[in-house]
Amino acid sequence: MKVSRLVQCIAWAVLAFLVLPSLLIAFMSFGTDPYLRFPPRGFTFDWYRLYFSDADWQSATLFSLKIAIVAAVIAAAISLSTAFGLERVSNPRLKESLRLVLLSPTVVPGIVSALAFYKLFSAVGLTGTFLGFVVAHTILATPFAYLCISSQLHAYDRTLETAARGLGATRLQTFIHVTLPLLSPSIVIGAIFSFLVSFDEAVVSFFISDTQGKTLPRKMFEDIDFSVSPVLAAVATTITVGTILLLAVITILQNRMKRIPSQQKE
Amino acid sequence: MREQQLRLADDRTARVAGREMRVEAVSKKFGQAVAVDDVTLGISAGEFVSLLGPSGSGKSTLLMIIAGFEQPDSGELFLGGERLTDIPPHRRNFGHVFQKYALFPHMTAAENIAFPLKMRGIEKAKRGPMVANALERMRLSALGERLPHQLSGGQQQRVALARAIVFQPALLLMDEPLGALDKKLREEMQIEIKQIQRELGITVVFVTHDQDEALSLSDRVAVINQGGLSQFATPRELYDRPSSRFVADFVGDNNFFPGQLIATAGRKGQVKLDGGKVLAGQLPEGKSIALGAKVEIAVRPEAVSLNSKPDSRVSGTLIDVQFTGGTTTRIVRHASGAIYLSRALSAGSHAAQGDAVSLQWDETSAFIYPADGRA
Ligand SMILES: Nc1ncnc2c1ncn2[C@@H]1O[C@H](COP(=O)(O)OP(=O)(O)O)[C@@H](O)[C@H]1O
Ligand SMILES: [Mg+2]
Numbered sequence: 001m002k003v004s005r006l007v008q009c010i011a012w013a014v015l016a017f018l019v020l021p022s023l024l025i026a027f028m029s030f031g032t033d034p035y036l037r038f039p040p041r042g043f044t045f046d047w048y049r050l051y052f053s054d055a056d057w058q059s060a061t062l063f064s065l066k067i068a069i070v071a072a073v074i075a076a077a078i079s080l081s082t083a084f085g086l087e088r089v090s091n092p093r094l095k096e097s098l099r100l101v102l103l104s105p106t107v108v109p110g111i112v113s114a115l116a117f118y119k120l121f122s123a124v125g126l127t128g129t130f131l132g133f134v135v136a137h138t139i140l141a142t143p144f145a146y147l148c149i150s151s152q153l154h155a156y157d158r159t160l161e162t163a164a165r166g167l168g169a170t171r172l173q174t175f176i177h178v179t180l181p182l183l184s185p186s187i188v189i190g191a192i193f194s195f196l197v198s199f200d201e202a203v204v205s206f207f208i209s210d211t212q213g214k215t216l217p218r219k220m221f222e223d224i225d226f227s228v229s230p231v232l233a234a235v236a237t238t239i240t241v242g243t244i245l246l247l248a249v250i251t252i253l254q255n256r257m258k259r260i261p262s263q264q265k266e
Numbered sequence: 267m268r269e270q271q272l273r274l275a276d277d278r279t280a281r282v283a284g285r286e287m288r289v290e291a292v293s294k295k296f297g298q299a300v301a302v303d304d305v306t307l308g309i310s311a312g313e314f315v316s317l318l319g320p321s322g323s324g325k326s327t328l329l330m331i332i333a334g335f336e337q338p339d340s341g342e343l344f345l346g347g348e349r350l351t352d353i354p355p356h357r358r359n360f361g362h363v364f365q366k367y368a369l370f371p372h373m374t375a376a377e378n379i380a381f382p383l384k385m386r387g388i389e390k391a392k393r394g395p396m397v398a399n400a401l402e403r404m405r406l407s408a409l410g411e412r413l414p415h416q417l418s419g420g421q422q423q424r425v426a427l428a429r430a431i432v433f434q435p436a437l438l439l440m441d442e443p444l445g446a447l448d449k450k451l452r453e454e455m456q457i458e459i460k461q462i463q464r465e466l467g468i469t470v471v472f473v474t475h476d477q478d479e480a481l482s483l484s485d486r487v488a489v490i491n492q493g494g495l496s497q498f499a500t501p502r503e504l505y506d507r508p509s510s511r512f513v514a515d516f517v518g519d520n521n522f523f524p525g526q527l528i529a530t531a532g533r534k535g536q537v538k539l540d541g542g543k544v545l546a547g548q549l550p551e552g553k554s555i556a557l558g559a560k561v562e563i564a565v566r567p568e569a570v571s572l573n574s575k576p577d578s579r580v581s582g583t584l585i586d587v588q589f590t591g592g593t594t595t596r597i598v599r600h601a602s603g604a605i606y607l608s609r610a611l612s613a614g615s616h617a618a619q620g621d622a623v624s625l626q627w628d629e630t631s632a633f634i635y636p637a638d639g640r641a
Binding site: 159160165166167168170173177178181182 | 333354355356357360362368372385433439
């Protein structure tokens with residue numbers, strides 16, 4: 001009893017420690033002073049208004065959103081086909097090697113890949129371009145999408161596809177009516193994770209941005225150099241809220257996956 | 267109405283209900299292992315045929331070849347004279363019931379049943395009544411909106427069956443469909459399956475390793491051993507005239523007496539048992555056994571009666587009397603350690619446990635088989 005209370009206290013303390021910075025930022029985003037200050041004074045939505053009306057902030061945000069959406073879709077598509085493809089590789093060594101290659105972006109330090117992308121992209125003129133960001137972010141995000149999708153594919157009963165074919169479905173119909181719906185929760189979760197990885201990505205983005213094409217994290221970083229305006233806190237808080245909403249969607253999908261087992265009961 | 271539905275159900279498919287299914291000299295290897303070995307079967311329209319054999323004998327592989335999920339290495343399939351071998355599974359228009367039902371977990375029972383109709387391009391308005399009909403036939407009307415995991419094993423089984431017959435398939439294929447059910451439910455489903463098969467006049471190929479199930483359901487049973495077809499006959503013939511040692515052993519109980527063939531006269535043979543006694547029996551049809559060959563005499567327990575005065579025949583000690591409802595089985599141990607069974611409807615012999623007894627039977631119920639070989 002006592003121990004469990006102690007554990008509870010520690011857990012809350014850790015949680016507070018993790019959440020506190022974000023909470024402080026959120027508080028500060030409503031202050032009336034033109035610089036970040038704690039505790040904030042007054043109350044205003046002006047910084048949010050500024051964020052949502054300023055052309056520079058808008059273009060950086062839209063740029064980041066577009067990149068993240070496209071990267072997420074591509075990462076999910078690559079992961080889905082790779083997960084299926086790897087299932088068919090019968091040589092276990094080859095299979096594991098291919099998996100490791102696919103997952104390698106997660107173990108390469110961010111600064112190393114950043115330098116690599118920077119060198120490569122400046123050579124071929126991709127720095128600051130939409131395509132360049134999409135390529136870099138897709139590579140970074142794919143492992144996360146792959147892990148989500150392959151774990152569900154592993155638990156998924158392939159005889160359902162045989163059954164569908166036997167009942168008159170073509171391969172394409174089987175994919176559309178059986179495979180895709182059954183794997184869709186993990187595909188969506190994988191895509192959301194990829195989206196977050198891309199939207200949040202700062203190190204590589206910092207290197208491959210230029211004055212025209214820059215993502216939101218890079219723009220925030222630049223602004224800190226000029227002025228520590230509460231608009232930064234407003235941006236950060238908006239991102240935090242968006243992330244929380246997406247995590248809620250993931251939780252809902254995970255519950256649904258548990259409710260409708262993709263495997264048959266014995 | 268039915269004709270119309272048939273036409274609606276996709277003209278491209280091999281829709282040939284009421285035609286004979288022929289499996290001709292089909293073989294299939296997995297690597298070096300022979301899974302199906304030169305099987306030839308003719309299944310008549312409307313017939314209920316079981317593939318019966320021990321686990322690993324190649325029944326499922328043969329069924330998968332008929333279904334089109336596996337390609338045979340050699341041999342051909344014909345349906346009513348039409349070559350089927352290269353037609354992909356979704357165009358064969360066969361119904362399937364899998365061992366673990368394979369219901370789509372994200373679709374309701376009704377949606378599962380509608381699936382094959384949808385794949386055949388039947389409009390929604392026409393699908394509705396067909397699905398309702400199938401649900402009703404399977405006594406599932408109240409459960410149409412449930413998801414598979416909200417149904418019991420027996421109910422899932424009935425949904426799977428409804429889904430397999432709703433499009434009036436040319437052939438219904440079932441691979442150990444009752445394997446996962448408990449005994450009582452199993453028996454209920456057996457009756458249900460048989461009834462539906464009769465009503466619809468549908469041709470069924472049913473895989474099982476359970477001989478009782480095969481014998482009670484089938485018009486004919488194909489006994490499969492190590493990939494090969496041992497015998498294809500009615501349950502009666504299979505039981506009364508097994509064509510090989512394997513079938514005699516696998517179907518029903520049998521007593522085997524090893525020995526050597528020493529004389530033949532027409533369909534009759536004389537066998538010298540390992541103990542030195544000479545017994546007569548029937549030789550198998552269409553097969554000749556060389557004199558001096560190792561053989562076994564098989565006698566069904568029902569044909570064996572016990573004589574409590576040991577005489578010149580095979581004798582032993584009565585070690586147990588088992589009363590199993592309708593029949594009484596007596597278990598006799600021979601001096602060699604071999605166990606023999608005698609089964610009688612009534613109480614039968616008066617011999618008591620521990621008594622020395624001898625076994626007797628009519629020589630017309632004794633069958634001689636070559637001792638080796640799987641065929
Ligand atoms: N896909 C496969 N790959 C390799 N061997 C297989 C495959 N399917 C079946 N076999 C082998 O073929 C033989 C027959 O199997 P199966 O048809 O499943 O037998 P049954 O259904 O009678 O139990 C077995 O030895 C099995 O191990
Ligand atoms: Mg099997």
